[in-house]
Amino acid sequence: MDFELQITDPKSRARTGKITTDHGEIETPIFMPVGTVGSVKGVHFNDLRNDTHAEIILGNTYHLYLRPGLKIIEKAGGLHKFNGWDRPILTDSGGFQVFSLSGNRKLKEEGAIFRSHIDGSKHLFTPENVVDTQRIIGADIIMAFDECAPGDADHKYAKNSMQLTHRWLQRGITQFDATQALYGHSQTFFPIVQGAGFRDLRKQSAEYIASFEREGNAIGGLAVGEPPEVMYEMIEVVTDILPQNKPRYLMGVGTPVNILESIALGVDMFDCVMPTRNGRNGMLFTSRGIMNMKNEKWKDDFSLLDPEGTSFVDHQYTKAYLRHLFVSKELLAAQIGSLHNLAFYLWLVKEARKHIQAGDFSEWKDNMVKQLSVRL
Incomplete structure (x- = not known):
């Protein structure tokens, strides 16, 4: 190596x-x-x-x-x-x-x-x-x-x-x-x-x-x-x-x-089971904050899962549909949640890399940390 x-x-x-x-x-x-x-x-x-x-x-x-x-x-x-x-x-x-x-x-x-x-x-x-x-x-x-x-x-x-x-x-x-x-x-x-x-x-x-x-x-x-x-x-x-x-x-x-x-x-x-474990249980991490997909508020929200996301699931499925899958205990819900979260984690470290290369990592990181803690 x-x-x-x-x-x-x-x-x-x-x-x-x-x-x-x-x-x-x-x-x-x-x-x-x-x-x-x-x-x-x-x-x-x-x-x-x-x-x-x-x-x-x-x-x-x-x-x-x-x-x-x-x-x-x-x-x-x-x-x-x-x-x-x-x-x-x-x-x-x-x-x-x-x-x-x-x-x-x-x-x-x-x-x-x-x-x-x-x-x-x-x-x-x-x-x-x-x-x-x-x-x-x-x-x-x-x-x-x-x-x-x-x-x-x-x-x-x-x-x-x-x-x-x-x-x-x-x-x-x-x-x-x-x-x-x-x-x-x-x-x-x-x-x-x-x-x-x-x-x-x-x-x-x-x-x-x-x-x-x-x-x-x-x-x-x-x-x-x-x-x-x-x-x-x-x-x-x-x-x-x-x-x-x-x-x-x-x-x-x-x-x-x-x-x-x-x-x-x-x-x-880094490694952690959190993105897949939380994804299987309906908690999705995004650049705007955290979404609990089992919440009632997503029941009739037909907007894309995560318009800023990098996974195909973010642009193929809606929040309402994913909530329906979780409420119905469909296996597809866990797959979508896991894939979204893994894509987000990989996006996050690659984005960090870009900002280190650009010389503005510290400013970007401080702003991102504030946003990541928001409950949507």
């Missing part, structure tokens, strides 16, 4: 760049639709390519490991061939999913023992076998196995968790460097900064992660219950330390406002 830093905004830390992988180029800042089990829920890949213009999607190691399982993925020739997505893929290590199991997992120095949410079977994830698993899945960018501390963790817990993540990182890097990609394309390994909401821990973790000089770095353990101002403070601490010439990936964040504010703090890559 190669990263080219292009332009930095004069009034913020926002920047544009280009990531080059064996499966194609990614222009940053970028949003990655979440394809947890190898699919973006309810959205065809043709629409992801040609309508939302997604450049990279994300898969999840925990879910793909459990189902369909590594034997099937390896037999298929890796996830790209299994699901037919021919552009870059990133896989999360599954750490967040394992630790969200709470009572169904046990943490040890060796790794995490957990029970499957599918059938209750017992499994062990270690820093080493998570690398091996992601080798088999075959994503272009793979993540270190880490512990994600809860947002309300105290300093002692957060410190112990961070130190465990660091020890696991050393083991993961050793395993990654000692193994080879399986399917003829290269893979890149990203470490993850942890430290919960504590400046001293985030600084320590960012310095430790930066010392490994990997091709890219991630920021984890945010948007897990802490106030937004704490999240932004931690991002600023971390991006002040992580190297300028490497892409920075903020994991699992977030709302359109979160993304714009984080771009301003120097983040390049």
